[in-house]
Amino acid sequence: MLTTIDSLRPRPTEGIAGSADQGLQPLAARADGLVGSVIDSSTSLLAAQTHDIVRFAMGAPAPEVIPVDIFKQLATEAHDEGSFTYGATEGEPGLIEALVDVSADTDEPTRAERVVITSGGMQGLDLAFKLYVDPGDLVVVESPTYTNGSGTALAYGADLLEVPCDDDGMDVDQLERLVREAGRTPKAIYTIPNFQNPSGVTLSEERRVRLVELAHRWGSVIVDDDPYGLLRFEGERVRGFAEISPDDPLIFSVRTFSKILAPGLRVGWVDADPRLRQLLINAKQAMDTCTNVPNQHVVEGFIRSGGLQAHLEGLRKEYLTRKDAMQESIARHLGDRVRTTDPQGGFFLWVTLQGEDAAVSTQRLFEIALAEGVAFIPGPALSPSGRFDDAFRLCFASTTPERTDVGIERLARALDRARAEG
Template sequence: MKPSEIRELLKYASMPDFISFGGGMPNPLSFPMNELREIVDEVIDVNGKYALQYGNTGGLPDLKTEISKMVLKTEKIKTEEKNIIVTSGSQQGLYGLGKIFLNHSDSLIVESPTYVGAISAFNANAGKMIPIEMDSEGIIVEKVEEKIKSLKANSNLPRFIYVIPNYQNPTGHTLSLERRKHLMELSETYQIPLVEDNPYGELCYSGEKIPSLKSMDKSGENVTYLGTFSKVMCPGLRIGYTIAPEAVVSKLNLLKQALDLSSSTFSQYVAYEYLKKGVIYKQVPKTVELYRKKRNIMLKALEDYFPKNSTWSKPDGGMFIWATLDKKINTSEMLKTSIENGVGYVSGLAFSPDGSHTSSMRLNFTFSEDEEIVRGISKLSNTIKNVSVRATPA
C-alpha cells in the first residue's frame, strides 16, 4: 500500500465504533498496573542511580540470572548468563540474527505464512526466504527435508531455519512433537541452525504443552531461542532476550553496541523485579483466563456467522486465528470495504514471503471487548458475503 492509501484507511480506523482484529496487541487488562506501579517506585527508591544510568550492552546480569531460572521452569531450557543477551524486544534479536547470519542473498527457510516483522527483519538484511508450507501441525518438516536435500545438491544450504513453534503468528498452529524431533535431526545432520521464536508459549488455553526445540538441543549449539516480556508483562517496556551459542551472543553484542548501546536499563530493572518477586507467575494465569474466553467467543462467532465455504484455525493458545475464504476473494482488496464497514484485519499477503495467501486473513482475538468480537465477526461476514456476490459472475 502507498502511504496515502494507508492514511485514507486510518481515517476510518479511528471511527469511535471501529472494531480492530488487526493489531497483534495484548489487551491492556492483562497489564499488571498495580504491581508495576509498586515495582517502578521501588526501582527508583532502591536502585534509581543504576536504573536511570547507562547499562551493560549484553543486559543486566541479575535479569539474565532470573531469565535463566524462568526458562528452566517454563520451557525446561538449561542455560547460563553467558548464553543470554537482553534485547530491545525480541524484534531486535530477529533483526540481529538476520544481520549476523545472512550475507547478501543467502537463503533461509521460513514457515509460510510467517510473522510480518520477521519478513521485514530478513528483508532488511537481504535474506532470500524459502517458504515452506504449513498445516495444522505446523511447518511440514518432510518438505523442509526435501528442500534441504535439493539445496545441498547445489552446495547452497540455507543459513538457518526460522520457526514459531507455539501458537504461530499468524496461523495459531502449533508444531507437533514428532515434527520438532524431525526438525532437530535435520538441524544436527545438516548443521543448519534453528531459530526458535517463542513469544506466545505461556499463553496456552487448551492442549498439552510441547517441549521447546531449545530444550531438545543437547549440545546447546543448534538452536537460538528468542523470548520476550511483551506478552507476559507488557510490550511497552520493550524487553526481550536471545538464548544462543556463545559465538552468536558475542556477535549480537557487537551489533547491539552499534544499534542502541543497551536496552533500557530502567525497563530491565522492572523486568528483573517482576521475575524475582514472582509477579509473572500470578499474572500469566489471569491473562490466560481472559484470552481463553475471547478465543472461545471468536471461534463460536466464526461458526455462527462466517460463510460455510471458509475455514479457520482453532488455536490452542496465542493471539490469532487464521481464516481462509473462497479463493475468488482477495482479502487485500476487500480490506478497504471492510474498514469502511467498521472492521479491520490483516490480509494474508502481509505474512507471505512469496505473494501467496491472498484469500486468507489474520484475526486477533485478544484486544477487542467480548461483545465487539461477536459484532465484528458478524459485520465482517456480511462484508465477505457482499464481496462474494460481486466476485461470482452471474
C-alpha cells in the first residue's frame, strides 16, 4: 500500500532515455523531463488507504457545490446525434460563442478568433509550452508554484528559474535580478496571478504592469494561468493582463471550467493572439483531435441557461465560509505554531511552520498525518528544486467547516508526533 511521500514522488529517469539496457526499449531524450505530478499522484495514494482521511490535498471544488442535477438535465436536453461524433478541433461553435457573449459583460471581453477550447487547463499549458519552448530555453516560474505547470515546461526541455513570492505575488524585482544573474533572458514567464496555487497570494497590479514591461523588454511570453480569478470572495479586484495590455501578442491566457464547474468535465480554453490559432489547432490535432464534445455541449447549455453568475456567487460565499472556518480551526488547534497566507479567493492556504516546529520536515509530517487521518501537499512537492520543507498546502474548498475542524485537529496531533521524533 502507498503510505509515504516517496510513493508520491515521480521516479527519476536519468540515464534511462536512449538506453536499451536490461531490455528497456530506447526512449527519446525528452523522456528524462517527464517528471509527473505529486499532486495528481496523491489521488491514487488516498484511494489506497482504508482508514478515514480528511482530504486537504487535491485542489478540487466541493462535491456538494457541483451542479450535478443541472448537468444531468442539460445532458438530456443538449445531446443529440451531433454530440457523439468528432467535433471541430478549435471547439464547438456554440460554446465559443457563449464564452464570447458572457465575456462581453466582464472587464476582459474576448473574440471568437482568440479562443480555442481545450481539454482542461492542463492542455492549455501544454499547448503554450509546446509552441514557445525549445530545449534549453529559460522559463521563469513562481516559487512555490503549481508543479504540473512547471513540469509541463520541463517536458519540453526548459531550464527553470524559480522566483520567490511574497504577499503581493511574484517578486518582480527579484525576477529582474535573477534574470540578470542568469545571463540570459527567459523565453516564457509562467504565472498564476490570482489566488496562486499553492500560496493563495495575488500578484499586485503594480507588479503586473512591471511584468508586462519586462516581457516586452526581453521578448518573453507571459503564460497567464488563471483558474481561480472568478472566485474572488473578498477584497478589490486587480486588473488582468488583458486589461493592462489589450491584444498583446506576448500574453497567452489559459482558463478552465475545472474550478468553477467540475474538473471531470475536462473543458477549458486558451485566449491568445489570433495569429496563433491555426498553430494551436495543428498542435491540438496531434493530441486529441477535439475536446470532449458532449461535455462542451453541457457547458454551453449551462452558460446559455443564465445560471453561471448565480453559481459563481454561491461558490464565492461558500468558499469564504470555508476559508474562514479553516483559519479559525488553525488558530484554535495550532495557534502561533504556524503562519498562513490569507487569500481573498481561490482554494488554498499556504502554511509555514514556526519556531521549533520549523525543524520538522513536512515530508515526514505528511507520512505521520496520513496515519492520523489527514492529507495535504508538502512544500517540496510544489517547488521544482524541492524547496519549502517547512511549509505545506491546504485546500479549504473541498471540505465542510465541521470536517475541516476534524482534519486540523488531526494535523495538530501529527505535528506533536513529528516534534516528539526530534
